[in-house]
Amino acid sequence: MAPVRVRETIVIPDDELSWRFSRSSGPGGQGVNTTDSRVELSFSVADSRVLSATARARLLERLSHRLVDGVLTVVASEHRSQLRNREAAADRLAALLDDALRPPPPPRRPTKPSRSARARRVEQKRRTGETKRLRRRPDDG
Template identity: 75%
Template sequence: MAPVRVRDAIVIPDEELTWRFSRSGGPGGQHVNTTDSRVELSFDVSASSVLGAAERERIRTHLGERLNDGVLTIVAAEHRSQLRNRRAAMARLARTLDEALRPPPPPRRPTKPSRAARARRVEHKKQRGRTKRLRGRPDDG
C-alpha cells in the first residue's frame, strides 16, 4: 500500500508497517466464511526510524496501555472488503498517532467567581426559594 501520513513532517513508510489478515466475524453470509477481510495493522513505535526520541516518549505516555512491547496494533473489520478495511486501518493509525503526538493543553489557572457573580447566584437562590414557598399549601390561620 502507500505510506501512512500522520503529519506533514511524519510519514510512516510501508516497510515499518506489518499487515495480518484473517476472517471477519459478523453478518455477511458465505462471504465472511471465505475471505480474509479483517485487517490488523501493526506499527513498532520503539523501532521506528521516522520518530524522534521525544515523539516516541509522547506516544508511549499517551498510548501506554494500547502498546504491546512497543507495538501499536490497529484492527479494522467493519467493511466486507479487505481493501476498505486496509484504508480504514491506515486512517485510524494516522489519527491515533496524531492525537498522541499533540502537546498537552496548558494547565488551567484556578479562578474565583467575581463579587457580582456571587451576588447574582445568591439572588437567584432567594428567588427560587420564594417561588417554591408560594407553591406551598395556604395557611388556614
C-alpha cells in the first residue's frame, strides 16, 4: 500500500505502518466467512522517525487514551472489499493524526455581559414571571 499522507510536510512511509487482516462482521453475506476484509492499521508514534520532537510530544499527549505502548491502531471493516477497508483505515489514520497535530486554540478571554444585556435579561425574567402569575387561579377570598 502507498504511504499515508497526513499533511504536506508529514508523510508516513510504508515501512512504519503495520497492517493486519482478519475476518469481518457486517455486510458481505457468505463471503464474510471466507474473506479477510477487516483491516487493522498500526503506527508507532513513539518510534516514528518522520515526526519532529514537538509533533511526537503533541501526539503522545493528545492521543494518550488511544495509544497502547506508543502504538496507534485504527480499524476499518465497513466495506466488503479489503482494498476499500485499507483505504478507509489509511484515511482514518491520517485524519486522526492531522486533528491531533493542530495547535491548541487560543485561550478564551473572559468577558462580562454588558449593562444593557443584563437589563434585557432581568426584563425578560420579569415578563415571564408576570405571565406565570396571570395563569394562576385567582385566590378565593
